[in-house]
Amino acid sequence: xxxxxxxxxxxxxxxxxxxxxxxxxxxxxxxxxxxxxxxxxxxxxxxxxxxxxxxxxxxxxxxxxxxxxxxxxxxxxxxxxxxxxxxxxxxxxxxxxxxxxxxxxxxxxxxxxxxxxxxxxxxxxxxxxxxxxxxxxxxxxxxxxxxxxxxxxxxxxxxxxxxxxx
Amino acid sequence: xxxxxxxxxxxxxxxxxxxxxxxxxxxxxxxxxxxxxxxxxxxxxxxxxxxxxxxxxxxxxxxxxxxxxxxxxxxxxxxxxxxxxxxxxxxxxxxxxxxxxxxxxxxxxxxxxxxxxxxxxxxxxxxxxxxxxxxxxxxxxxxxxxxxxxxxxxxxxxxxxxxxxxxxxxxxxxxxxxxxxxxxxxxxxxxx
Amino acid sequence: xxxxxxxxxxxxxxxxxxxxxxxxxxxxxxxxxxxxxxxxxxxxxxxxxxxxxxxxxxxxxxxxxxxxxxxxxxxxxxxxxxxxxxxxxxxxxxxxxxxxxxxxxxxxxxxxxxxxxxxxxxxxxxxxxxxxxxxxxxxxxxxxxxxxxxxxxxxxxxxxxxxxxxxx
Numbered sequence: 304x305x306x307x308x309x310x311x312x313x314x315x316x317x318x319x320x321x322x323x324x325x326x327x328x329x330x331x332x333x334x335x336x337x338x339x340x341x342x343x344x345x346x347x348x349x350x351x352x353x354x355x356x357x358x359x360x361x362x363x364x365x366x367x368x369x370x371x372x373x374x375x376x377x378x379x380x381x382x383x384x385x386x387x388x389x390x391x392x393x394x395x396x397x398x399x400x401x402x403x404x405x406x407x408x409x410x411x412x413x414x415x416x417x418x419x420x421x422x423x424x425x426x427x428x429x430x431x432x433x434x435x436x437x438x439x440x441x442x443x444x445x446x447x448x449x450x451x452x453x454x455x456x457x458x459x460x461x462x463x464x465x466x467x468x469x
Numbered sequence: 470x471x472x473x474x475x476x477x478x479x480x481x482x483x484x485x486x487x488x489x490x491x492x493x494x495x496x497x498x499x500x501x502x503x504x505x506x507x508x509x510x511x512x513x514x515x516x517x518x519x520x521x522x523x524x525x526x527x528x529x530x531x532x533x534x535x536x537x538x539x540x541x542x543x544x545x546x547x548x549x550x551x552x553x554x555x556x557x558x559x560x561x562x563x564x565x566x567x568x569x570x571x572x573x574x575x576x577x578x579x580x581x582x583x584x585x586x587x588x589x590x591x592x593x594x595x596x597x598x599x600x601x602x603x604x605x606x607x608x609x610x611x612x613x614x615x616x617x618x619x620x621x622x623x624x625x626x627x628x629x630x631x632x633x634x635x636x637x638x639x640x641x642x643x644x645x646x647x648x649x650x651x652x653x654x655x656x657x658x659x660x661x
Numbered sequence: 662x663x664x665x666x667x668x669x670x671x672x673x674x675x676x677x678x679x680x681x682x683x684x685x686x687x688x689x690x691x692x693x694x695x696x697x698x699x700x701x702x703x704x705x706x707x708x709x710x711x712x713x714x715x716x717x718x719x720x721x722x723x724x725x726x727x728x729x730x731x732x733x734x735x736x737x738x739x740x741x742x743x744x745x746x747x748x749x750x751x752x753x754x755x756x757x758x759x760x761x762x763x764x765x766x767x768x769x770x771x772x773x774x775x776x777x778x779x780x781x782x783x784x785x786x787x788x789x790x791x792x793x794x795x796x797x798x799x800x801x802x803x804x805x806x807x808x809x810x811x812x813x814x815x816x817x818x819x820x821x822x823x824x825x826x827x828x829x
Contacts, residue, residue: 331656346695380644436644437644452798456701458700460700
């Protein structure tokens with residue numbers, strides 16, 4: 304009788320052990336991935352000096368100069384209504400004009416936009432309706448023009464801020 | 470002297486011959502010493518046998534059964550990853566985030582097992598990749614993209630315990646927008 | 662619950678709600694990048710005349726005056742552009758001692774430009790033609806007048822007339 308009891312106990316314990324072993328065959332882990340709103344914009348560098356050196360006799364508008372040596376790249380996942388605005392750190396004096404033209408394959412370029420008087424409080428749109436995703440190495444074009452009546456301009460540095468915003 | 474005579478006959482011989490010579494006495498002495506030594510020997514040997522010879526005896530048969538044991542667990546039940554834009558390069562559509570903070574631990578006493586991984590998320594917004602890094606046992610499979618189908622994560626698991634680092638990589642495209650995926654990853658030890 | 666407390670509670674939840682919405686909005690603002698551009702306009706002075714060649718032919722005479730009639734040409738237009746200050750336009754001829762008389766007068770279109778009186782180009786000295794030229798483009802008609810006396814005889818004289826923008 305005693306041996307039977309012991310045997311039965313062993314069988315039960317063994318069954319429990321087997322169940323326990325099988326219960327650990329799988330393990331689970333909760334993994335969450337959250338993607339927040341991302342805005343990224345960068346430029347390839349600074350353009351070369353824009354120096355007006357010539358003009359035509361009898362014409363107040365001097366010959367403009369251009370630079371297309373730089374580019375910009377963006378990445379955004381916010382929406383399809385994102386835009387790029389541009390402004391200068393300080394407005395140009397009257398008679399000098401700086402135009403900016405940003406190419407875009409994900410949005411609508413506004414073409415050449417006069418940013419001479421665009422400051423932080425009055426930034427102007429240069430690209431609109433940018434779709435979600437990335438747009439790399441899009442050309443930045445600057446055109447600087449001056450009127451003879453504005454006189455000469457000593458070498459001046461201006462900071463152009465391109466803002467990717469909604 | 471009769472060598473076949475019983476030992477207890479010696480006193481009788483002693484009475485009969487009255488110890489007539491010294492050689493005979495020496496022989497008697499030696500015989501007595503020999504008898505004493507035998508008695509002492511059997512006394513001590515008999516003591517041991519006295520203890521072993523208890524009042525009964527019994528025997529039983531012990532059967533040790535080792536079943537298939539398989540264990541797998543993770544060091545932490547929760548992993549959270551967020552793509553915030555840090556490290557994202559302007560102009561690149563793909564954004565990634567990685568996490569190697571947790572480990573997978575297992576133990577098997579049978580041979581040729583593998584560990585698979587799968588997610589319960591049927592239609593994730595973003596891709597979730599998993600790689601078993603530096604397994605102490607077995608062979609790590611190339612990085613897998615988690616799906617609802619169990620995919621091999623580790624193979625050639627043998628009779629021992631082991632561990633590896635779980636390297637999760639979340640991949641999102643900027644064109645996919647924002648959102649959150651909540652996966653429940655199931656690791657399974659299966660026959661290979 | 663007291664009505665006042667209920668209003669306070671409502672206000673709290675509204676504040677929380679709009680706070681969360683506003684924080685999302687603020688977080689959704691974009692990023693920017695900057696470029697430094699260097700602008701410069703150097704001083705430049707440009708001047709030009711539209712007629713490269715002018716022929717003044719004296720072939721008639723006045724019986725009343727008893728002299729050949731002068732020949733005139735007003736087709737020439739002098740244009741200039743300068744973004745400098747305090748400039749003037751001068752004129753000169755390469756003829757050091759011409760036999761015939763050549764006079765020139767500038768008729769500016771802009772009142773700001775001060776034209777000199779009629780200039781006689783009878784030597785190769787430099788004459789001021791237009792004064793007060795600063796930071797603008799300008800234009801003036803050039804009237805040339807060639808004359809000769811009977812005693813000057815006949816002949817051909819070539820003048821190379823040079824207009825120059827220079828500091829005044």
